[in-house]
Amino acid sequence: MTSRPNAGTKGVPRAEREQEIVRVASVAFGRDGFAATGVADVARSAGISKALVYSYFGSKEGLHAACLAEAGDLLAVEIERVARDGSAGVERGVRTLAAMFTVLDGRRHVWRLLRDRSAPQDGPAAEVAGRYAARIETLAHEGVLELLGDAGITDELDVSAMVRTWLGIVDSLMDWWVAHPDQGAEEMTRRVTRLIGALVSDQARRG
Amino acid sequence: MTSRPNAGTKGVPRAEREQEIVRVASVAFGRDGFAATGVADVARSAGISKALVYSYFGSKEGLHAACLAEAGDLLAVEIERVARDGSAGVERGVRTLAAMFTVLDGRRHVWRLLRDRSAPQDGPAAEVAGRYAARIETLAHEGVLELLGDAGITDELDVSAMVRTWLGIVDSLMDWWVAHPDQGAEEMTRRVTRLIGALVSDQARRG
DNA sequence: TAGAAATGACCGCCGGGTAAGTTACCTCGT
DNA sequence: ACGAGGTAACTTACCCGGCGGTCATTTCTA
Numbered sequence: 001m002t003s004r005p006n007a008g009t010k011g012v013p014r015a016e017r018e019q020e021i022v023r024v025a026s027v028a029f030g031r032d033g034f035a036a037t038g039v040a041d042v043a044r045s046a047g048i049s050k051a052l053v054y055s056y057f058g059s060k061e062g063l064h065a066a067c068l069a070e071a072g073d074l075l076a077v078e079i080e081r082v083a084r085d086g087s088a089g090v091e092r093g094v095r096t097l098a099a100m101f102t103v104l105d106g107r108r109h110v111w112r113l114l115r116d117r118s119a120p121q122d123g124p125a126a127e128v129a130g131r132y133a134a135r136i137e138t139l140a141h142e143g144v145l146e147l148l149g150d151a152g153i154t155d156e157l158d159v160s161a162m163v164r165t166w167l168g169i170v171d172s173l174m175d176w177w178v179a180h181p182d183q184g185a186e187e188m189t190r191r192v193t194r195l196i197g198a199l200v201s202d203q204a205r206r207g
Numbered sequence: 208m209t210s211r212p213n214a215g216t217k218g219v220p221r222a223e224r225e226q227e228i229v230r231v232a233s234v235a236f237g238r239d240g241f242a243a244t245g246v247a248d249v250a251r252s253a254g255i256s257k258a259l260v261y262s263y264f265g266s267k268e269g270l271h272a273a274c275l276a277e278a279g280d281l282l283a284v285e286i287e288r289v290a291r292d293g294s295a296g297v298e299r300g301v302r303t304l305a306a307m308f309t310v311l312d313g314r315r316h317v318w319r320l321l322r323d324r325s326a327p328q329d330g331p332a333a334e335v336a337g338r339y340a341a342r343i344e345t346l347a348h349e350g351v352l353e354l355l356g357d358a359g360i361t362d363e364l365d366v367s368a369m370v371r372t373w374l375g376i377v378d379s380l381m382d383w384w385v386a387h388p389d390q391g392a393e394e395m396t397r398r399v400t401r402l403i404g405a406l407v408s409d410q411a412r413r414g
Numbered sequence: 415t416a417g418a419a420a421t422g423a424c425c426g427c428c429g430g431g432t433a434a435g436t437t438a439c440c441t442c443g444t
Numbered sequence: 445a446c447g448a449g450g451t452a453a454c455t456t457a458c459c460c461g462g463c464g465g466t467c468a469t470t471t472c473t474a
Contacts, residue, residue: 014419033325035242038463049421051466060464089409118243118325150412151405157387162402164383165376172375176368183364195369198358200410202296203403205357221453245429256455258432267430 018056018066021046023107026067030109034064035118065125071110072132078103083139089147090196093166096143097173097192101185104174108181111174115167140166225263225273228253230314233274237316241271242325272332278317279339285310290346296354297403300373303350304380304399308392311381315388318381322374347373 024046028037039060043050057063078099087095104110114133120126144162148154177188231253235244246267250257264270285306294302311317321340327333351369355361384395 033242035240036325039465040463050464051422052420054465055420089413090406091413118240147409148402148405151408153401153405157390158398158402161380161383161398162405165379165402168375168379168382169372171378172372173368175375176371180364191365191368194360194365195355195372196410198355198360198369199297200407201358202354203407204411206296206298246431247429257430258456259454261431262454 014056017046017048021048021053021056021063022066022070025063026071026107026113027109029064029067029116030112033118034116034120039063061120061123061125064119065128068113068125068129068132071113072128072135074103074107074110075100075114076132076135079136079139083142088143089150092143092146094189094193094196096139097170098185098189100170100174101177101188105185108174108178111170115171137163137167221263224253224255228255228260228263228270229273229277232270233278233314233320234316236271236274236323237319240323240325241327246270268327268330268332271326272335275320275332275336275339278320279335279342281310281314281317282307282321283339283342286343286346290349295350296357299350299353301396301400301403303346304377305392305396307377307381308384308395312392315381315385318377322378344370344374 021042025037025042028042028045039053040050042063043053046053053063057066079096082092082096082099085095100111114129114136116129119129140163141159144159144166148159148162153159173188173192177183183191228249232244232249235249235252246260247257249270250260253260260270264273286303289299289303289306292302307318321336321343326336347370348366351366351373355366355369360366380395380399384390390398
C-alpha cells in the first residue's frame, strides 16, 4: 500500500466501514423506524463514534438514504426479475414472495425500510425512498391489474385497494418471518402456498 | 345548578372536554403514530393548553391509554358480535370487515391506534393496548383456526402466520379507506367481496 | 512530520412534564 | 342583595433530558 487515499484508518478500509454502518443502521431503522432510531445508537452498535457517521453520511437522512438505496436495489432488481418470467395472477404473487424470501434471508428487516411510516415525507432521502417504493409499487400494480383484469375487474379503485392490500400482506409475512428466525426461505414459500390453498378451498366449499 | 362538583369551568363540562381531547388525540395518534404526536399539538387542536391535558390525563401515555380504551371497546365489542353470529371461514372475515367499516365510519383512523408500532412496549398504556389487541387477536385466531382447520391445516405456525396476515390485510384496507374518504362503508364491503372473488376465480382458472 | 482519520466534548432545539400565577364561579356572612 | 373570600379550572412560563449536528483536538499512517 503506497499512496492510498484513505490513510489514517486503523486498518479497516473506509468502504468496509461504510458497509458495516449501513448494515447496522438498516437493522435499527427497520426494527425501530426512522424516528425512533438514534444516530448515537447506530454508531455505538457499529463500534465507532457518532461524529464519524456524520463524516461519512452527512446527516441522519443521508445515512437513511444510503440504507434505502441498498434495500431498494436489492428488492427492485429481484422483483423485476420475477415480473419478467411470464407468470401471472396469484402465481406471480407467490413467486414474488419466494424471491423476496430468498434474497432477504439474513437481512429480513430490510423490507420495512421502504415502508416506514415514521420516515420524513420530504427531503432527499424521501426522494430515494419514493423512487424505489414507486418502482416496487408499479410492479405490484402491474401484477394486480393483470390478476383483476382476468377476473373482469377494471375499476381503478379496486385495483388501487388491491395493490395496497397486497403490499400489506407482504408486510405482514415479513413481520412474521422476522419474529420467527428459525423459519427458512423455502419453508416460508411453502407455507404461503399452503395458506392460499386453504383460502381457496374454503371459498370453493362455502362459496 | 346548586352544588355541582365541577364548579369554575367556563361553561363546558369536563366530561365533554375530555371526550373532545380524546377524539382529537385519537386522530393524531392514529395518523402520525404515538412517537410523532406531540401533546402540545393535540392541545392546540383541541383549543386548550398543554397543561390542561396533563391535568386530565397525567401523562402522554395516560392520554394514549384513554384513546386506546375507547378504540378497543368500540372494536372488540363489534368483532365479538360478529364472532357470535355463526359465520365461518372467509365469510366470517368479510362480515368482520363489514362490521368494522360500519362502526368506524367517521372515525376511520381508530383502527391504527391498536396497531401502532411506535407506541411504547411497556407501561400502563401498553397494558391497555395489549389487552384489547389480545382480545381482537384472539378472535382473529379463532376465525383463522376454523378456516384452516376445515382445510385440513392444523400446524400452529401456519395459524400464527395467517393471523398476522389477516391483521395486515385489515390494516391495509383501513389505510386505503382513510386515504379515500368518499368511499362509504357498504361500498367497501362490496369491494372486498369483489376482490376476494377475483382471487378465487384466478386460482380456479390457473390452479 | 505532514495531514488525513477519528473522537470527545460541546451546542441548540424540541418535546415531555411541572409549578406558579390568573380567571371564573360558587358560597356565605352581612 | 351583594361583595369578600375560597376553591377549582385553566394558562403562561419555565425546567430538563435527549437527540441531531458541529468542532477543536488527538491519533494514526505514510
